[in-house]
Amino acid sequence: GEDVEQSLFLSVREGDSSVINCTYTDSSSTYLYWYKQEPGAGLQLLTYIFSNMDMKQDQRLTVLLNKKDKHLSLRIADTQTGDSAIYFCAEREGSQGNLIFGKGTKLSVKP
Amino acid sequence: DVKVTQSSRYLVKRTGEKVFLECVQDMDHENMFWYRQDPGLGLRLIYFSYDVKMKEKGDIPEGYSVSREKKERFSLILESASTNQTSMYLCASRSLNTEAFFGQGTRLTVV
Numbered sequence: 486g487e488d489v490e491q492s493l494f495l496s497v498r499e500g501d502s503s504v505i506n507c508t509y510t511d512s513s514s515t516y517l518y519w520y521k522q523e524p525g526a527g528l529q530l531l532t533y534i535f536s537n538m539d540m541k542q543d544q545r546l547t548v549l550l551n552k553k554d555k556h557l558s559l560r561i562a563d564t565q566t567g568d569s570a571i572y573f574c575a576e577r578e579g580s581q582g583n584l585i586f587g588k589g590t591k592l593s594v595k596p
Numbered sequence: 597d598v599k600v601t602q603s604s605r606y607l608v609k610r611t612g613e614k615v616f617l618e619c620v621q622d623m624d625h626e627n628m629f630w631y632r633q634d635p636g637l638g639l640r641l642i643y644f645s646y647d648v649k650m651k652e653k654g655d656i657p658e659g660y661s662v663s664r665e666k667k668e669r670f671s672l673i674l675e676s677a678s679t680n681q682t683s684m685y686l687c688a689s690r691s692l693n694t695e696a697f698f699g700q701g702t703r704l705t706v707v
Contacts, residue, residue, distance in 0.1 A: 516695070525701075527686055527698035528639075528686065528698040529698070530696075530697070575696075582692070583629075583654075586631075588636065
């Protein structure tokens with residue numbers, strides 16, 4: 486079946502850039518998403534990218550998509566302690582349009 | 597703003613009890629989803645629904661059922677709760693061309 490892989494943990498210092506990586510398997514994915522989950526809360530959409538794009542920038546967030554390698558990344562510039570959360574990569578699979586989630590990357594930001 | 601509301605943030609139930617988790621969305625979305633989230637396992641799809649009275653099994657439907665009598669409401673039912681169903685349950689909704697919007701989650705403990 487379809488699969489989305491991402492590393493489970495990332496630790497950075499405040500002010501540094503964070504890069505969270507993700508790989509997916511469904512080459513027919515139309516949209517790819519990044520969701521953020523703060524402790525005890527549901528998931529909140531951070532940003533998304535359409536599969537015919539290779540980059541999208543939104544303030545401190547940059548999404549890069551390498552469709553050939555099925556690799557997606559999220560870069561957070563000037564990472565702040567408030568960015569500490571779990572970040573989920575998700576692909577919208579081609580057949581039924583359901584979202585397939587990775588296991589989430591827990592980002593810890595040290596002061 | 598889209599709102600997806602789950603009826604409870606925290607629930608404690610006894611083994612063998614019948615448990616209802618309710619989810620309501622206010623944006624007339626066609627699709628609704630129930631996931632469970634467990635440490636190290638990410639989000640796993642339990643059931644989803646494309647329309648009123650329609651339901652489809654996700655990846656882990658065993659021990660669960662669902663009900664969608666009205667478009668705005670999607671209920672998850674644990675017929676006989678067991679301790680291995682202790683988890684965070686997340687409801688989501690979307691229409692055909694939008695991202696998924698999540699509720700705040702229900703943390704269920706089965707004792």
